[in-house]
Amino acid sequence: MEDLFEFQNVCYRYPGHKQLALQDVNVRLPEGEKIAVVGRNGAGKSTLFLHCNGLYRPLCGQVLFRGRPLAYDRASLKRLRQQVGMIFQNPDNQLFSASVAQDISFGPLNLGLSEAETRRRVLEAAEMCDIIHVLDRPTHSLSGGEKTRVALAGVLAMQPEVLVADEPLASLDPWMRLTFFEILQRFYDRGKTIIMATHNLSVVRYWASYVIVLQAGRVVFSGTPKELLTNRVVLEQTELSRVWWKVDPGFDEETRAPATSPGAEDGRLKETRNFHFGEDGDWSI
């Protein structure tokens, strides 16, 4: 398992804040996995993500991409941003054009691709995200789900190696979430990596193949969902046990503590790669 990103002693502070948003983060993000990042509001998920794309520069420590430290000059950033695609929670904040087709074409043209190649990529991304029918429509007339998919297409058109998604599910209805996961699966099936921040513990359990848990700017756990479910210390420390026992049949309700090895007998855990949507409802942290 090759490391896609490695954070070495990374810390970050927002200007004007006393508190560090990230402190001494040491974590490896493996390539070719579906990585879920969980943590309470303000735990530092978004801050961590913005480091992946060179949008933020660590105050101390360094970020490695495929074993090499990130460089922050123009050419390196351009290369990095082609390989690392980002989508944000609110699609309204990343769509800048009133024309859907124009918005999707923005990334590929920034890569210096020809008009013909860009046109081909726009169509390909639109097809992948199932939005061919809205290419002609003005952005502001689209529904939330369509906007999210347009934002996603704008990133996929750049053909990144990894997709970094910051709580993309928040405003989607269950059916749209399913569609969204189908699109992600198409991307994943091409051997790409997905990193997603989520409050949805079903996603962590049934979709993710790797989990990062953040708490107050620190990474307190990284490993497979099964390892997380059996790690009593982390579950208690992060209070995940308070919210997760509801979806976990292996949990002992009385003590609210995980059974010795709940994942071991649970056949569903084997299907982590075929995400079963919302089987146990949507419990949020």
Added chain:
Amino acid sequence: MQLIERYAYHNRLRKVQPDHKAAIALLGLLLCLALDKPVVSLTCIAWMFVLVVFIAGVPARTFGHVLLVEGGFILMTIPGILIGIGPSAPSDPAAWAWPLGPVWISTSSAALWRGVALVMRALGCAAAMNFLALTTPSVDIIELLRRWRMPPVLIDIMTVTYRSIFVLLESANTMYIAQDSRLGYMTSRMRAIHNVALLASQLFIEAYRRGKELQIALESRGFTGELHVLPTSYRFSPLFTVLGVVMTAQLILLWAMV
């Protein structure tokens, strides 16, 4: 505005090259300005009516409604032309004049005629621009200006501004509903004004925050200071070249004859 927006996207001329539509509109505008006779302006309005209603398929009601709103603004400027105010009675014997305290208020049939001609001329120009507005979405017009070598900075500002109008309108609407649902507009008039002020200041902060987030999102897609986008392809329409020539010829002929 929403109404114009809707027809701009859904009319039969949507796919016609914006250059042609802009050329017709500018031609109508220039002819109305150059050939200053009410009959020319009226004919121009008739031309635009036919183009918008019969060819583009926009309802006549909408065409009339938009023109009426503009007419209201134009009428507001008319009193200044129609009515003269002076310290003594006007020397022109054809003028009507009334003393009002120390000043004389006067008007004349010539001033009246001048007023009518001006309103017609302004309406003719407005109708020509309405043709463009009702058949061409703003994205196409921005695209057109790009091809006509407008500086990229201005084009980018227009692109983002146009998009932001809708995003901020939605925010403002949400905030208004939130205030209203907590009885923000049910008490005194003063309170309501105060609440609008709160909304406006909050909207300003919101706009600033969203601007920053957009900057981050654009940078993550490789933004380096200029918004590159694909040009749209359109259908070439020989009909519009013919139409333009016929319209010009007719308007000039009318002007010469009447």
